[in-house]
């Protein structure tokens with residue numbers, strides 16, 4: 341494994357401005373199924389390969405100096421998939437949460453989750469909660485795993501919490517304050533792999549002004565160089581937030 345300094349030096353050599361990185365990167369990790377199908381192997385093996393990609397991309401993002409990484413692991417709509425795939429994914433994420441905790445800790449990663457955790461299997465929920473608790477004081481990258489996550493559900497949950505507190509009207513700041521992780525800044529860059537140009541209900545509220553990068557490679561094929569390229573693409577954009585560029 342190259343050192344963080346080597347990762348940063350190679351990225352800078354390839355033209356990345358390390359002083360202007362996106363602070364928060366979100367990734368829609370898509371194409372595990374297609375990766376597996378093109379090899380004639382079961383979809384779950386695609387998800388397992390995707391998990392390995394995630395480990396290396398997370399550590400690479402941390403090395404580069406990205407402060408927040410949020411990845412879409414299981415959407416609120418993914419329950420529509422066949423039972424074996426759903427159960428396999430739940431088990432895979434649970435095992436990953438348990439097995440990776442050491443590596444997360446050693447690399448100073450602070451783990452967070454986003455999604456309706458009350459609806460996932462108990463073992464998975466406990467493993468995720470343990471990961472969050474154990475790494476709460478870490479000061480490196482904040483890594484958020486979106487599990488049973490839906491952008492619309494998140495907004496509905498926020499509004500319901502406000503109503504439960506007796507609020508009779510909402511405004512944007514009040515909703516922002518009740519999202520799953522209100523302290524995490526909005527994503528600057530959203531990457532989606534496997535060529536699909538849609539959000540699929542990911543970070544709808546927070547991603548209002550995110551720059552989008554769609555990569556043709558499937559998620560298991562994605563690597564550090566692709567992350568650096570996406571960040572370079574981000575750096576070539578003019579962000580306007582509805583105003584003018586000045």
Ligand code: IPE
Pocket residue numbers: 369370371372373374375413414415418429534
């Ligand atoms: C993304 O890969 C992982 C999850 C949605 C859990 P897919 O499983 O959606 O892969 P494709 O889109 O079928 O290729």
Ligand code: IPE
Pocket residue numbers: 368369370371412413414415418536538540
């Ligand atoms: C989005 O991918 C969800 C995750 C990556 C976890 P999907 O593969 O579920 O999205 P659609 O169905 O193609 O929109």
Ligand code: MG
Pocket residue numbers: 370371372
């Ligand atoms: Mg997909």
